[in-house]
Amino acid sequence: MTLRATQQELQDYLTLAEIILLTLAPDSTVVHINEYGARLLGWNPDEIIGRLWIENFVPAGHHEEIWREFNEVMSSNDEQPRHFQNPVLTRSTGETMVFWHYRCIRDGNGGIARVVSTGIDVSSRSRAEKDLEKSEARAAAVLNSVVDAIVTIDERGIIQMFNPAAAGMFGYHKEEVLGKNVSMLMGAPHRERHDGYLHNYIQTGDAKIIGIGRELNALKKNGEEFPIQLTVTEVAGDGKQRSFTGIIRDISERKEIERSIRQRDQEIREAREQLAHMERLGTLNAMTTGIAHELNQPLSAITSYAQACYRMVEAGMHDIDIDELKAALKKIGAQVGRAGQVIRRLRSLVNKRDSVREPVDINELITDTIEITRIDSRVREVRFMINLAPSLPTINIDPVQVQQVILNLVLNGVDALEARDPADRRITITTSLESGNEIRVGVHDNGIGLLEEHKDKLFNPFFSTKSKGMGMGLHISHSIIAAHGGRMAYNPRGSSSGPGTEFFFTLPVTDGGGST
C-alpha cells in the first residue's frame, strides 16, 4: 500500500514537473513510459509499451543518428548521464522536440542492460526562443535596411543605437558615436541647445518635437550641414529609464527640387513680365509718330512764344505790351508742363519693373489711359463716351499692368473702327460695381464686330487679325487679369447698341481698399 501510494505520488510529481520517463530495452523496445510521456505523444502507456521506440516514435530522418547514439550508450561502461535532443512523433501535431537525459543501467551480472531516460518537451520553449530570435533578427534587418537613419538616445542624450543608414548619412561608424552625446550630429543652433531641450522635456513634458517632427540642419562628420526631416518618438523603457528614437530623412534633394521649382516659377513670372513689357514697348512703338507729334506740339508752342517774347522785347521797351509779354511767358511754363505730362504718362509703358500691387482708383487710371491713347493719331478721329460709375472703391492692383490691358482694349477697338466713317467712330468705356465685390470695366466699339470663326481663338497667343499685330495683346491682357483674380471676356452686342463688340474685365474688390 505504501509502495503503491509512493509510486502514484511519484507519477504525479513527474506529471507536474512535465518530465518524461522512458526505459528502453537494447533493441529499443519500450519497457516503460510514464503517464505524462505517453500523453505527450497522444497515447496511453499501454499503447506504447512493448513497441520499438526508434522505429515507431522517432521521425525516419533521425533513425540513423539515434541508433548510433543508442548503441554507443548501450556499449559504454560510463555511468555518467548523457544528453541528446531529438524530435519525436506525436499522434496529433506530428512532432515535438524533446531534450533527453539518459544512461545505461545493467543488472548485477553485467548482463541485460536498459537505457533509462528522462525527457523534457522543449518545443514550446524553443518556439518562443525562435520567435524572439526571429523578431530580433527582423528588427535588426529592418533597422539595417531602412533608408531612413535611425538613432536612439537615452534621456541624457547619449546615443544607444545608430543604424547603418545613419552611418551612411552622417559619415560616422557606429563605434564612433555610440555612448556619445547626440548633439554631435546637429547643426547650429540646436547643437548647443539640445541638452537644454531634453532637460526641459524631461522636467515639464512639454513636447517641442516629439510626435511632431520638423525640418532642421544636421551635421556630417566632415563638417557639412544638410537639411533633414526629423521625427522623434519616445520609447517606453523598462523601469524609469526613457529613450527616444529619432528617424532622420535627408531632404537635401527635396530642398533642391523645391528650390528649383521656386526658381522655375520665378523665371516664368519674369518671362511673363518680360513679355508684358515687350508688348508695352510694341504698343509704344506703334505710337511713335503720335508721341513725336504730342511732344512737338508743346515744344513748338514754347519756341514760338519764346521767339515772340524776344521780338517784343527787342522791338523796344516803350512799345511793349507788358501784359501780353507776361501772358506769353506764363504760357511757356504751361507748355513745358504739358510736355512733361506726356513723358510722365509714357514712362510707365517704357519702364521695366517688378509687379507691385497698390490701391488704385480705376476711374482715374482709365481717364489717364485715354489720354495716352489720344497720342495715337488714329485715336483722334474717334469719339469717346466715358460712363464711369461714381465713388467706386479703390482696388489693389498693378496700375501699369491694368493700364496695359485698358490700352490694349481701346487700341483694339480703334482698329475695329477703321472701316467706319470717321464721323461715326465711337468707343464707350464703362465702369460699374458688380454684386458689391467686383469692378467691371467694359470697352465697347461700334466697329465691324467679331467673326464667328475668330471667337474661340481670341485669347490664344499669336492669334491676330491684323497684318502688323504680334497677336499677344489679348493673350497678355487675359493673363494679367487672371493674375489679379479677375476674368476677361467679350460680349458681342445685339442690335440695341448697334453693331460692334464689347470686351470687359472684372477685378475683385478686396478688403484692403477703401472708398474713394
Add this chain to the structure above:
Amino acid sequence: MTEQTVFVIDDDEAVRDSLRLLLKSAGLPVKDFASAAEFLESCDPEQGGCLVLDIHMPGFNGLQLQDELRRRGAAIPIIFITGHGDVPIAVQAMKQGAVEFLQKPFNDEDLLAGIRKAFERDLEDRSRHRHSSLARERYATLTPREKQVMEKVAAGLSSKQIAYELGISQRTVEIHRGAVMNKMNADSVASLVKMMMSVSKE
C-alpha cells in the same frame, strides 16, 4: 496792292496762339483758325497772303484743304507745318505746290523766310492771274473771225498763209490783224502769243 495776311490753321490751341503772337511780333497781319472747315467758311479766294497749315488735323486735314483750295481755283500759297516729319506726305505736299514744309518745333527765321517766299509767290500769282483775266476779258470782245486770225498769228503763220487757210484776201487778214492787236492792247506779236497762252489755258 491789297494787304497780305498769314492765315494760321492748326487744331492745337497753344500752337495756334503762339504762332499768332510770333507773327504779330514780327509785324505781320495774322488770322487763325482751329480747323480747315472754319477757314473755308470765311475764305475769300481773292484775299492775299499765305497759309500756315497743320497737316495732321481731325476731320479735314491739311492735304485735303490744299486739294479743296486748288479745286476752287484759289492759288493762295501754303506753308505746311507738322508735328512729325513724314517724308511721303512732305513729298506729296511739295508736289502739290506747297511753298515750304516745316517740322515742329521750327525756328522763327525759317518760318518768316517761308512766309516771305510765299508772299512773293502770292504777288506773282495774283499779277499773273490779273493779266490772264484781263487777256480773257479782251479776247471775249473779238469777233469769231478775229479770234481765228489771232490764233493763227499766235501760231506763227504769215498773213499770206492765214489768207490762204481761211479762204479770204490777204488785205482782209491785215484788217482783222490790226483790230486784234488793237483790241487785245498788244504791242507786239510776242505779247499776243503770251496772251493767247493764258487764254487757251482755261
